[in-house]
Amino acid sequence: MIVKNICCIGAGYVGGPTMAIIAQKNPNLVVNVVDINKERINQWNSSDLSKLPIYEPGLDKVISETRGKNLFFSTDIDKHIDKSEMIFISVNTPTKTYGDGKGMAADLKYVELSARKIAKVAKTDKIVVEKSTLPVKTAAAIKNILDETGSGVRFEILSNPEFLAEGTAMRDLEVPDRVLIGGNESSSGKKAIKALVDIYLSWVPKDNILTTNLWSSELSKLVANAFLAQRISSINSISELCEKTGADVEEVAKAIGMDSRIGNKFLQTSVGFGGSCFQKDILNLVYIARSIGLKKVADYWNQVIIINNHQRKRFAKRILTSLYNTVSGKKIAFLGWAFKKNTNDTRESASIYVADLLLDEMANIDIYDPKVSSDKIYRDLNLLASRTENENKTLLKVSQNAYDACENAHAIAILTEWDEFKTIDWNRIYNNMNKPAFIFDGRNILEKKQVEKIGFIYKGIGKS
Numbered sequence: 302m303i304v305k306n307i308c309c310i311g312a313g314y315v316g317g318p319t320m321a322i323i324a325q326k327n328p329n330l331v332v333n334v335v336d337i338n339k340e341r342i343n344q345w346n347s348s349d350l351s352k353l354p355i356y357e358p359g360l361d362k363v364i365s366e367t368r369g370k371n372l373f374f375s376t377d378i379d380k381h382i383d384k385s386e387m388i389f390i391s392v393n394t395p396t397k398t399y400g401d402g403k404g405m406a407a408d409l410k411y412v413e414l415s416a417r418k419i420a421k422v423a424k425t426d427k428i429v430v431e432k433s434t435l436p437v438k439t440a441a442a443i444k445n446i447l448d449e450t451g452s453g454v455r456f457e458i459l460s461n462p463e464f465l466a467e468g469t470a471m472r473d474l475e476v477p478d479r480v481l482i483g484g485n486e487s488s489s490g491k492k493a494i495k496a497l498v499d500i501y502l503s504w505v506p507k508d509n510i511l512t513t514n515l516w517s518s519e520l521s522k523l524v525a526n527a528f529l530a531q532r533i534s535s536i537n538s539i540s541e542l543c544e545k546t547g548a549d550v551e552e553v554a555k556a557i558g559m560d561s562r563i564g565n566k567f568l569q570t571s572v573g574f575g576g577s578c579f580q581k582d583i584l585n586l587v588y589i590a591r592s593i594g595l596k597k598v599a600d601y602w603n604q605v606i607i608i609n610n611h612q613r614k615r616f617a618k619r620i621l622t623s624l625y626n627t628v629s630g631k632k633i634a635f636l637g638w639a640f641k642k643n644t645n646d647t648r649e650s651a652s653i654y655v656a657d658l659l660l661d662e663m664a665n666i667d668i669y670d671p672k673v674s675s676d677k678i679y680r681d682l683n684l685l686a687s688r689t690e691n692e693n694k695t696l697l698k699v700s701q702n703a704y705d706a707c708e709n710a711h712a713i714a715i716l717t718e719w720d721e722f723k724t725i726d727w728n729r730i731y732n733n734m735n736k737p738a739f740i741f742d743g744r745n746i747l748e749k750k751q752v753e754k755i756g757f758i759y760k761g762i763g764k765s
């Protein structure tokens with residue numbers, strides 16, 4: 302099959318940037334990204350590139366080069382499915398919040414709806430590519446749905462999980478460590494794999510494109526995220542040990558990371574990993590293992606989540622105990638709300654959970670984040686439903702800069718490692734704070750000695 306038109310269902314953090322790069326590198330292809338969310342599509346079509354629905358360094362440039370030429374954003378899902386030879390499913394797959402598997406399994410309702418839509422609309426043969434992160438064996442379910450149409454249309458399913466990280470998405474897409482494509486070993490399966498490989502070959506070296514069977518590809522995505530998150534929980538567990546023993550977690554991370562067998566990446570201790578995927582994908586892995594009776598395997602991976610939750614709570618508790626066991630009526634400034642720097646994404650951000658615990662103690666929180674709107678911050682908190690919306694509004698404020706957020710604060714909590722926090726005028730901040738003034742550095746971005754010289758009481762993670 303010759304692919305000339307691509308449709309991507311889901312214009313989110315993955316669908317948008319991934320399709321923008323595919324369009325940029327394949328000017329001969331026409332790429333239509335479709336979504337049910339009209340507002341999101343309008344934002345993707347905004348002439349003001351600062352209004353794109355997601356913030357990702359370098360994305361605006363690629364969009365300006367491709368949009369309106371061979372990249373289009375639309376809500377006309379049926380039309381673009383029908384006229385494409387290849388359809389990517391890049392919809393969200395959050396943790397289920399209801400029914401069987403609640404709180405653990407991936408909710409596949411959006412994937413299933415997409416498959417049903419394709420089944421209903423398609424009049425010609427299609428290659429359907431799973432871009433979303435899915436439980437192993439999902440391709441079989443998608444295939445069943447598609448084959449039940451009775452329309453005679455043939456579908457070939459591929460798994461092509463995405464490994465980009467937010468904040469570095471454009472670079473990750475431009476020079477991926479690997480592109481993974483899983484497919485059937487039948488002759489039509491091999492042809493479909495080749496069609497997708499050819500698209501990536503426009504810019505990815507052949508040796509970096511790995512083809513496997515469908516189940517290996519689906520499972521590898523979950524396992525990659527589990528391994529990455531496991532490293533963070535490993536170093537975070539050691540951070541607690543460091544605080545009790547006088548060891549410095551950054552020195553330990555450096556020492557172990559110099560062993561080439563361990564490697565130095567993903568050893569940055571933190572207030573806990575956030576983001577839409579690590580937690581959900583490990584929960585999903587645990588759920589799958591448990592469902593097939595592999596209790597020990599499930600318990601092993603579940604421990605990664607247990608340590609992550611513990612790290613968030615431990616951080617909040619440290620603020621409380623350092624501030625003489627009461628934060629009621631005290632102002633605590635939060636620097637950062639996004640789950641990591643260079644993104645406006647706040648899904649599962651550690652800040653949300655730390656704020657929740659401190660608000661339970663009746664603290665007054667003042668937040669500054671360079672890219673997250675106040676609406677989003679309140680929405681994140683209201684979703685937890687720990688307090689009424691009014692209570693959240695009374696206890697929590699959002700400021701437009703770090704200086705306002707920190708004015709008269711008793712303590713500062715650094716929750717996101719935004720570069721601009723490293724170059725703040727800390728003297729000015731200190732002079733306008735309640736004394737003794739504490740900094741709880743949830744990302745270890747500051748030099749302890751430097752801020753202590755000013756007068757701050759510095760509490761980094763994994764430092765006594």
Ligand code: NAD
Pocket residue numbers: 310311312313314315316335336337338341378391392393394411414415432433434435463464465466467577578
């Ligand atoms: P997202 O929530 O940002 O985007 C998903 C989009 O799909 C939304 O805009 C939603 O409106 C749309 N959608 C849902 N159902 C639809 C339907 N039936 N028809 C049309 N549109 C529909 O999610 P995301 O962060 O882009 O993640 C998408 C998938 O990619 C997930 O499975 C995730 O695990 C995986 N993933 C995400 C990242 C990341 O960094 N965010 C990285 C790798 C993989």
Ligand code: UGA
Pocket residue numbers: 434463464465466467468526529533566567568569570571572573574575576577578579640641
């Ligand atoms: C992660 C993976 O890195 C991607 O490969 C994957 O495609 C993606 O999940 C996904 O499937 O969604 P992402 O969550 O965007 O990407 O960002 P990461 O850089 O992995 O950071 C995740 C969280 O871990 C952040 O809160 C970050 O601050 C934290 N982190 C990361 C640490 O606490 N320490 C580290 O050493 C690294």
